[in-house]
Amino acid sequence: xxxxxxxxxxxxxxxxxxxxxxxxxxxxxxxxxxxxxxxxxxxxxxxxxxxxxxxxxxxxxxxxxxxxxxxxxxxxxxxxxxxxxxxxxxxxxxxxxxxxxxxxxxxxxxxxxxxxxxxxxxxxxxxxxxxxxxxxxxxxxxxxxxxxxxxxxxxxxxxxxxxxxxxxxxxxxxxxxxxx
Numbered sequence: 489x490x491x492x493x494x495x496x497x498x499x500x501x502x503x504x505x506x507x508x509x510x511x512x513x514x515x516x517x518x519x520x521x522x523x524x525x526x527x528x529x530x531x532x533x534x535x536x537x538x539x540x541x542x543x544x545x546x547x548x549x550x551x552x553x554x555x556x557x558x559x560x561x562x563x564x565x566x567x568x569x570x571x572x573x574x575x576x577x578x579x580x581x582x583x584x585x586x587x588x589x590x591x592x593x594x595x596x597x598x599x600x601x602x603x604x605x606x607x608x609x610x611x612x613x614x615x616x617x618x619x620x621x622x623x624x625x626x627x628x629x630x631x632x633x634x635x636x637x638x639x640x641x642x643x644x645x646x647x648x649x650x651x652x653x654x655x656x657x658x659x660x661x662x663x664x665x666x667x668x
Contacts, residue, residue, distance in 0.1 A: 498539040498548050508536025524552035541592045549590040549599045559587030575613040579606035592643045600641040600650045610638030626654035626664040
């Protein structure tokens with residue numbers, strides 16, 4: 489779960505039918521449940537909608553994994569409207585667990601996270617509130633095909649600074665800060 493200063497919480501639960509869904513709980517206790525609108529992103533067996541972060545305006549970002557085991561990013565605006573997105577270069581091969589994995593949203597609606605390409609290399613991304621996606625790799629991050637190494641952004645602040653970790657070619661983790 490993730491909580492903002494106003495006491496609003498988002499998180500994930502499994503419903504009685506085994507579907508993974510998101511929830512939004514207001515500071516007064518009102519509960520709203522939701523799922524990404526793509527039919528494939530509302531499947532059982534470990535697939536579904538997983539909120540990762542909420543900002544002070546009530547926008548939520550997270551991921552939904554479809555029935556083909558491909559993960560897509562989403563942003564849910566405060567009115568409940570969903571926009572799904574994929575980072576350019578994200579792998580889309582069914583069954584491989586590739587895709588786009590948002591981690592954090594700031595109060596301006598800018599999202600950061602990572603994606604796994606079709607060669608199993610992990611890269612970072614930034615998505616602006618108008619949908620422009622920029623990808624990046626931390627200096628020193630491993631990029632060998634098939635390695636699972638790469639750049640893993642974890643948080644973005646209101647100034648656009650991103651922090652996270654990267655794994656180098658020796659499989660050692662390091663922290664990084666990306667300044668806009």
